[in-house]
Amino acid sequence: MEPSAEAKYAAFKEKVKRTVYLENLNPQLTDAVIRTALNQFGNVVNIQFVPNFGLENIRYAALVEMGDAKQANQIITEIANNPFMISGKPRPVRAFAAEIEMFPFHPRKPGGKVPWVWLDKKDPDFEVAQKIKDTVLKHASEASSLFQQQLLEEEKTHKRQAETLKANYKKKLLRHKYVILDKGAVKLAEHSVK
Amino acid sequence: MVEVDDVANLEFNWGKKRGVGGKRKEVQFYESFTYDGVDYNLYDSVYMVKEGEPEPYIGKLIKIWESGDKSKKVKVQWFFQPSEISRWLDDVSVLENEIFLATGEGVGLANVNPLEAIAGKCNVVCTSKDSRNHQPSEEELKLADYVFYRTFDVGSCTILDKMDDKVGGTEVRFVFNKKESEAACAVPERIPDGKDEKECAVACNAVEFNTLSTTVGQPESLLGEEVTASKAGTVKDELEMATDTKVKAEKRPQPANFHSDSEEKPSKKAKKDDVIKSSVDKSRKKLVERGSDVKTMPTAADVPAENTKSGNNVPIRQAKDKPSKQGKVDCPRKEKNINNIEKGPSNKEKLGNKTKGLSGGRPDVDNSKWFRQSPFEDRVEIAQKDGTILMLHNLDPEYVSGEVEDIIWHALKEHCSAKMVQRTKISTPHSGQAIVIFKTRDGTERAMTKLNEGCLMLPNGRPLVCSTPSTFPGKQSTFYGHLVIDNKTLGQREKKGAVSTSHCSQPNTIEYDMAMEWCLLQARSDSWWKRLYKKQGLELRRLKATFKSK
Numbered sequence: 001m002e003p004s005a006e007a008k009y010a011a012f013k014e015k016v017k018r019t020v021y022l023e024n025l026n027p028q029l030t031d032a033v034i035r036t037a038l039n040q041f042g043n044v045v046n047i048q049f050v051p052n053f054g055l056e057n058i059r060y061a062a063l064v065e066m067g068d069a070k071q072a073n074q075i076i077t078e079i080a081n082n083p084f085m086i087s088g089k090p091r092p093v094r095a096f097a098a099e100i101e102m103f104p105f106h107p108r109k110p111g112g113k114v115p116w117v118w119l120d121k122k123d124p125d126f127e128v129a130q131k132i133k134d135t136v137l138k139h140a141s142e143a144s145s146l147f148q149q150q151l152l153e154e155e156k157t158h159k160r161q162a163e164t165l166k167a168n169y170k171k172k173l174l175r176h177k178y179v180i181l182d183k184g185a186v187k188l189a190e191h192s193v194k
Numbered sequence: 195m196v197e198v199d200d201v202a203n204l205e206f207n208w209g210k211k212r213g214v215g216g217k218r219k220e221v222q223f224y225e226s227f228t229y230d231g232v233d234y235n236l237y238d239s240v241y242m243v244k245e246g247e248p249e250p251y252i253g254k255l256i257k258i259w260e261s262g263d264k265s266k267k268v269k270v271q272w273f274f275q276p277s278e279i280s281r282w283l284d285d286v287s288v289l290e291n292e293i294f295l296a297t298g299e300g301v302g303l304a305n306v307n308p309l310e311a312i313a314g315k316c317n318v319v320c321t322s323k324d325s326r327n328h329q330p331s332e333e334e335l336k337l338a339d340y341v342f343y344r345t346f347d348v349g350s351c352t353i354l355d356k357m358d359d360k361v362g363g364t365e366v367r368f369v370f371n372k373k374e375s376e377a378a379c380a381v382p383e384r385i386p387d388g389k390d391e392k393e394c395a396v397a398c399n400a401v402e403f404n405t406l407s408t409t410v411g412q413p414e415s416l417l418g419e420e421v422t423a424s425k426a427g428t429v430k431d432e433l434e435m436a437t438d439t440k441v442k443a444e445k446r447p448q449p450a451n452f453h454s455d456s457e458e459k460p461s462k463k464a465k466k467d468d469v470i471k472s473s474v475d476k477s478r479k480k481l482v483e484r485g486s487d488v489k490t491m492p493t494a495a496d497v498p499a500e501n502t503k504s505g506n507n508v509p510i511r512q513a514k515d516k517p518s519k520q521g522k523v524d525c526p527r528k529e530k531n532i533n534n535i536e537k538g539p540s541n542k543e544k545l546g547n548k549t550k551g552l553s554g555g556r557p558d559v560d561n562s563k564w565f566r567q568s569p570f571e572d573r574v575e576i577a578q579k580d581g582t583i584l585m586l587h588n589l590d591p592e593y594v595s596g597e598v599e600d601i602i603w604h605a606l607k608e609h610c611s612a613k614m615v616q617r618t619k620i621s622t623p624h625s626g627q628a629i630v631i632f633k634t635r636d637g638t639e640r641a642m643t644k645l646n647e648g649c650l651m652l653p654n655g656r657p658l659v660c661s662t663p664s665t666f667p668g669k670q671s672t673f674y675g676h677l678v679i680d681n682k683t684l685g686q687r688e689k690k691g692a693v694s695t696s697h698c699s700q701p702n703t704i705e706y707d708m709a710m711e712w713c714l715l716q717a718r719s720d721s722w723w724k725r726l727y728k729k730q731g732l733e734l735r736r737l738k739a740t741f742k743s744k
Contacts, residue, residue: 023619024716043356045323050616061618067323067355083709091712094619101591101617101626116605119649119657125741129649129657132737136588136625136659139730143622146726150719157715161708168704 012100017069018045019098020076024091025060037086038064041078042071050102063098072097204230204310208260212236220262227258227266232315234258237368239318239340242270242311249275250313252293252340256304256364266309271362272296273318274346282351293318293340295369297354297362298347304362318342320371324357327370573611577631582638584630587659590652591617591626598628601658605650608637620723624731625656655738 022034035044046065066072076095078084083092119126209226226235234240236258241250253270260266273293276283296303319330319338335341345354345361361369577583589598598612615627632638642660644650650658 021619039356043322043324045325050618071355083706083713085705085709092709094716096619099617101614103616115653116601117651118605119651121648125651126649128737128740129651129655132655132734133588133649133657133659135733135737137661139622139624139733140587140627140661142726142730143620146722147620150722153715153719157711161711164708165704 012103015065016098016100016103018067018072019063019065019103020072021061021096021098021102022064023061023094023096025062025086025093029060029062029086033086034062034064038066038075041066041075043067048103063102206230206266209233209235212258215259216262218262222260224258224260227309229309229312234312234315237364237372239273239316240270241313241316242307243313244311252316252318253304254295254318254364254369256368258309267306268309268312269304269306271304271364272302273340273342279346279351279353282346282353286353289341291338291340292344293342294344294346294353295342295361296348297345297357298349299362300349302348316340320369322357322370324370326366328372330371573631574629581635581662582632584632584638584642584660584662586612586628586630587625587661588652588656589614589626589628589658590654590656591623593626593628595628598630601650601652602630602641606641606644608641609633610637610641619720622727622730624727624734630660655741 020038025034031047031049034047038044043066044064045067048063048065050061050063064075066075076097079093079095084095085092119129205228207228208224209228210224212223212225215221215223224236226233228234234255236255239252239254242253243250252273252275254273255268256271257269258267273295275293276288279294317337317339319334319341320327320343321330321335321341322343323329330338343355345357346352347354348362357366357369359366574583586598593614595612595614598614599610602608602610602612610630610632612628612630615621615629617626621627632641642662645658645660652658
């Protein structure tokens with residue numbers, strides 16, 4: 001009594017609905033941390049990290065399967081409304097509904113056969129096809145350069161924030177010192193009076 | 195005891211003993227008993243009849259004993275029917291035959307009752323999708339009297355979805371579904387009662403790894419004879435380990451090498467036999483050691499799996515490079531090929547031959563994921579150096595890696611292993627990509643020239659495009675956005691807390707401002723990507739429109 005391909009596909013789709021695609025994760029994040037973090041929203045069933053290869057640098061992301069679709073949606077809306085940070089600040093994580101292509105191994109679409117054809121050079125469509133091929137490659141390089149741009153912007157923001165943070169921290173230290181000093185001065189005064 | 199029997203007029207026999215208790219050791223705990231011809235085990239679900247109540251209650255036996263005065267008692271943890279807790283169900287949707295297990299502390303969690311109040315066994319199946327739970331088959335679901343996957347906290351009167359390590363004082367593994375062999379021989383916890391239990395215990399270990407229970411006999415025979423050293427104490431540890439590792443195993447990336455080449459199969463088979471022997475030897479010696487348990491148990495379990503041919507093999511994930519697994523996985527994939535590719539009947543036959551040698555597992559695409567994760571990444575690096583790697587573009591995003599390999603095989607006559615690049619938020623929505631590793635550099639070059647010079651058309655006007663990835667981004671690319679304060683003056687506690695927890699930021703902090711900046715940047719980049727892909731989409735559509743034959 002084995003489920004047919006359609007049933008498996010449907011079951012997988014159902015699983016996809018329950019899964020959250022979590023992005024902008026700290027590269028050193030572990031499974032356990034994510035689990036604890038998301039356990040507040042419900043039952044974390046499974047966590048799969050998205051591996052990092054491909055033309056574009058895939059950001060550190062994970063697919064988190066929850067107990068049911070409601071929990072998954074809850075996470076997505078919560079994270080969209082409030083900046084949620086996991087193991088590192090201040091960059092918040094992003095959560096989206098997962099899509100089936102995000103999974104590394106999903107079942108084939110039922111009824112899928114792949115007919116392929118070698119085009120003949122004399123075929124009029126050959127030219128078009130070649131053009132398409134070139135365009136596709138061009139698009140890929142466009143995408144990767146956009147990605148590089150994005151990285152640059154992120155770096156800028158990161159540096160800027162680091163500066164701000166340092167300044168704020170200095171302020172805090174000064175206040176700290178000042179207060180202690182102040183207290184110290186008072187104590188000395190008391191002491192000398194005695 | 196005889197008296198009671200006469201009065202009740204129902205047959206009764208005690209089963210396995212468990213331990214003693216009470217001030218004067220007059221209380222004898224048991225693990226199982228037979229009552230009125232039905233076998234009951236600890237943690238079984240039963241019907242309890244109460245005088246005057248028309249409907250029986252459903253409970254879980256969590257303690258069974260006979261006290262000094264020879265009265266038999268059971269402690270029962272209750273299941274609630276939806277009608278019993280309707281007040282707190284509100285807008286929660288409930289299944290037809292769903293019940294809720296009591297958890298928490300307080301009145302209503304559990305009660306002690308005379309054993310004679312038991313009215314029969316109840317088939318309750320746990321449908322919780324928790325990874326620690328053995329998922330029930332469709333048959334089991336049909337046969338179930340009731341299902342449950344949620345608990346009701348009697349203290350807070352709330353429905354809880356997830357289960358911690360203990361539910362109402364009962365360890366969660368006794369809450370989840372028993373594996374068949376466990377049901378048969380009761381969870382051996384402390385004192386073993388002879389060889390049977392040992393064998394059972396070992397079988398339990400093996401089956402714990404979710405090798406579907408079709409041939410429980412096999413693990414026993416294979417391991418029962420050899421494994422003599424198992425002591426009950428260690429068995430208990432193992433079981434715990436088993437559940438622990440099971441949980442861990444599922445999260446860990448699943449390494450195993452994929453070979454699409456048929457020549458390696460005979461050698462794999464030989465290796466399988468060695469594995470069996472070595473695993474059994476290992477299990478004999480190493481049952482006590484924790485660390486190695488992790489390795490040996492799956493190998494032991496591997497064997498029954500190979501023999502049982504459980505298609506739904508979510509399990510047995512841990513061991514790296516287990517040849518038996520490779521053989522098994524290989525076969526399903528090839529079988530798939532036969533099903534799905536139309537052209538080239540001669541190719542079909544070829545594939546058919548390849549699959550002959552192997553135990554025909556049911557092709558199960560879903561579960562091929564457990565053998566593929568990290569090694570592919572390693573292989574990518576190696577392949578880059580060897581020049582056997584290609585990147586394919588313009589695939590239908592819905593394709594699966596297997597389909598890609600089929601296409602390459604049929605169209606280019608090259609063996610390869612492919613992996614579809616997983617979609618992310620910034621991947622192009624118009625097409626999918628795949629990384630393909632060929633067997634030889636020549637093969638790679640041949641494929642590339644063919645693809646570049648000619649046009650391999652896939653459906654929907656998609657000519658296949660390939661490229662050599664010149665650089666693969668390293669695994670440690672810079673991740674921006676996480677700042678750390680080096681604060682020696684601020685308390686240690688604060689520092690630790692800052693990094694390891696997750697939280698939502700409060701609007702009155704600096705952190706919040708920064709987070710908002712990131713959100714803003716994110717929103718901007720999202721819009722860039724959107725525009726880029728829109729433009730690209732238009733370009734592609736225009737080109738495809740010029741296809742004369744379509």
